[in-house]
Amino acid sequence: MNTKYELSNIQNISLDEIYTECSGPGGLRLVDFLAKKMGIETGKKLLDAGANRGFPTCYLTKKYNTFTIAIDPWDDRTSQRPQVDYITENASKWNVADRLIAMKLALPETFFANGTFDYVYSTTTLEMIRTLEGEEGYRNAVKEIFRVLKPGGIFGLAEPMHLETEIPEDLIPYLSQESFAWKDCFKSLSHTLEAIYAAGFEVVEADYAPDANLWWQEYAAHDPYCKLNPDEDPKTLAVDNGRWTSFGYIVARKPLGIIK
Numbered sequence: 001m002n003t004k005y006e007l008s009n010i011q012n013i014s015l016d017e018i019y020t021e022c023s024g025p026g027g028l029r030l031v032d033f034l035a036k037k038m039g040i041e042t043g044k045k046l047l048d049a050g051a052n053r054g055f056p057t058c059y060l061t062k063k064y065n066t067f068t069i070a071i072d073p074w075d076d077r078t079s080q081r082p083q084v085d086y087i088t089e090n091a092s093k094w095n096v097a098d099r100l101i102a103m104k105l106a107l108p109e110t111f112f113a114n115g116t117f118d119y120v121y122s123t124t125t126l127e128m129i130r131t132l133e134g135e136e137g138y139r140n141a142v143k144e145i146f147r148v149l150k151p152g153g154i155f156g157l158a159e160p161m162h163l164e165t166e167i168p169e170d171l172i173p174y175l176s177q178e179s180f181a182w183k184d185c186f187k188s189l190s191h192t193l194e195a196i197y198a199a200g201f202e203v204v205e206a207d208y209a210p211d212a213n214l215w216w217q218e219y220a221a222h223d224p225y226c227k228l229n230p231d232e233d234p235k236t237l238a239v240d241n242g243r244w245t246s247f248g249y250i251v252a253r254k255p256l257g258i259i260k
């Protein structure tokens with residue numbers, strides 16, 4: 001059996017390895033945090049939207065024994081290999097290949113039937129769609145997630161968000177990166193909630209993650225691109241020092257009685 005990762009051994013995986021396999025702040029701490037808030041039950045159908053290399057997807061699938069579909073449309077920025085290939089390899093290393101399928105698909109065109117999933121999990125993904133497709137693209141992605149959830153199904157969203165405050169003047173140059181500029185990508189929790197309500201969701205819980213600053217610090221110290229480029233995201237986070245950049249989460253339910 002090709003099982004590299006066991007739940008009993010999770011604390012032995014280094015932060016360097018976790019942040020190489022995950023993409024964004026929080027690593028497996030974020031996965032545990034959001035899964036608990038979502039109340040994921042064993043044996044249910046789960047969609048991970050924007051799964052990247054699927055490390056969190058595999059961890060969730062193993063821990064909760066879910067039947068999981070992971071979607072991701074992009075190729076890895078260094079190797080140019082499709083992310084879905086990494087997901088499939090990771091599924092084998094986690095010994096969950098019998099219940100995890102990776103598909104090269106992009107929100108909002110997933111083609112799944114209405115009401116397919118009990119849970120949709122999505123971290124550090126929709127804010128990137130906002131940069132590429134604008135606010136309408138963000139809302140279309142949320143609407144698609146609503147459509148593919150069963151009535152009563154739960155959407156767990158967690159992503160970089162800014163605090164409910166104006167950008168401090170001195171921070172503006174640091175948030176104006178050439179691609180995926182944080183000042184355009186990141187919105188506040190209240191702004192994000194508008195898209196969730198507009199899609200028809202009931203909000204179960206929404207807030208800024210209490211450990212947001214710790215997750216960003218870990219990302220700055222352990223993400224391979226941060227290590228290679230200390231004057232980029234790590235510098236921005238150091239100058240920001242928790243004044244504007246944060247990390248928010250929303251747990252939302254598709255109301256019962258909705259047919260579509």
Ligand SMILES: C[S@@+](CC[C@H](N)C(=O)[O-])C[C@H]1O[C@@H](n2cnc3c(N)ncnc32)[C@H](O)[C@@H]1O
Nearest residue numbers: 022023024050051052073074106107123124125
């Ligand atoms: C920063 S990574 C986040 C990965 C992972 N969810 C995590 O938290 O570690 C964002 C991922 O979103 C994917 N993505 C981009 N556009 C997407 C879309 N329209 N639908 C689904 N995923 C998308 C990218 O391919 C990328 O792998």
